[in-house]
Amino acid sequence: MSISTFKKGCIAPYLGIVPYEVALKLQQRLMQARAEGKIGDVLLLLQHPSVFTMGRFRKGEDLIVPPETLARKGIAVFHTDRGGGTTYHGPGQLVGYPIVNLKENGIGVREYIWKLESAIIKLLLALGIQGHRLAGYPGVWASERKVCSIGIHVSHHITTHGFALNVTNNLQYFKYIRPCSLPSEVMTSISELLGHPVEMKTIIGELHTSFSEIFGLSCEQESDRWLTGLDAQSG
Numbered sequence: 317m318s319i320s321t322f323k324k325g326c327i328a329p330y331l332g333i334v335p336y337e338v339a340l341k342l343q344q345r346l347m348q349a350r351a352e353g354k355i356g357d358v359l360l361l362l363q364h365p366s367v368f369t370m371g372r373f374r375k376g377e378d379l380i381v382p383p384e385t386l387a388r389k390g391i392a393v394f395h396t397d398r399g400g401g402t403t404y405h406g407p408g409q410l411v412g413y414p415i416v417n418l419k420e421n422g423i424g425v426r427e428y429i430w431k432l433e434s435a436i437i438k439l440l441l442a443l444g445i446q447g448h449r450l451a452g453y454p455g456v457w458a459s460e461r462k463v464c465s466i467g468i469h470v471s472h473h474i475t476t477h478g479f480a481l482n483v484t485n486n487l488q489y490f491k492y493i494r495p496c497s498l499p500s501e502v503m504t505s506i507s508e509l510l511g512h513p514v515e516m517k518t519i520i521g522e523l524h525t526s527f528s529e530i531f532g533l534s535c536e537q538e539s540d541r542w543l544t545g546l547d548a549q550s551g
Contacts, residue, residue, distance in 0.1 A: 336364050350415050359414045364409070416531075417473055443514070459509060463482050
């Protein structure tokens with residue numbers, strides 16, 4: 317698909333390492349602005365400091381170690397309103413939070429998840445990795461191991477939360493939990509699959525391409541100064 321055939325643009329800034337609670341508040345502000353028609357579709361790309369997050373139906377049963385252990389290590393645990401189970405976020409993992417109006421794009425919830433998976437599979441293929449789906453487990457797998465987790469929330473047709481793609485992150489942290497109720501050993505990363513480190517900017521570039529082509533949106537990596545302006549308007 318050429319740029320000229322994209323239906324419209326999608327702002328897709330990379331924000332670096334952002335604390336989870338800051339990113340969560342930003343998503344909420346952007347969701348409101350998107351619902352009010354003040355902005356178009358957005359794809360936030362970032363990394364988080366080490367943190368565990370739980371889907372809305374989990375109550376801590378996927379934590380293997382006591383909360384006190386995590387507290388001593390300085391790793392916070394957040395209960396969220398997204399779907400999915402418990403997962404880990406940390407440096408070296410690319411997190412994507414699309415703030416997309418499904419109704420305007422003519423996409424249903426199931427199709428949206430399928431498209432997110434397709435964008436990651438297309439990205440992996442560009443790197444020489446055969447990614448695939450596994451029935452009953454949203455996300456993307458490669459060599460029978462999970463490389464990308466997906467958990468979303470939709471309110472008034474606007475999406476928040478999204479995907480977490482393991483690039484070069486430390487997989488040992490998954491041993492503290494049952495990620496998405498699975499054994500921790502099932503988790504892998506792009507660097508582990510390829511046998512060598514991969515630069516985050518390479519993954520971001522490939523993600524812009526695959527997301528644009530799958531969703532029919534032209535991803536434009538602008539400065540995050542527009543986010544500051546939105547914050548100021550939001551008070």
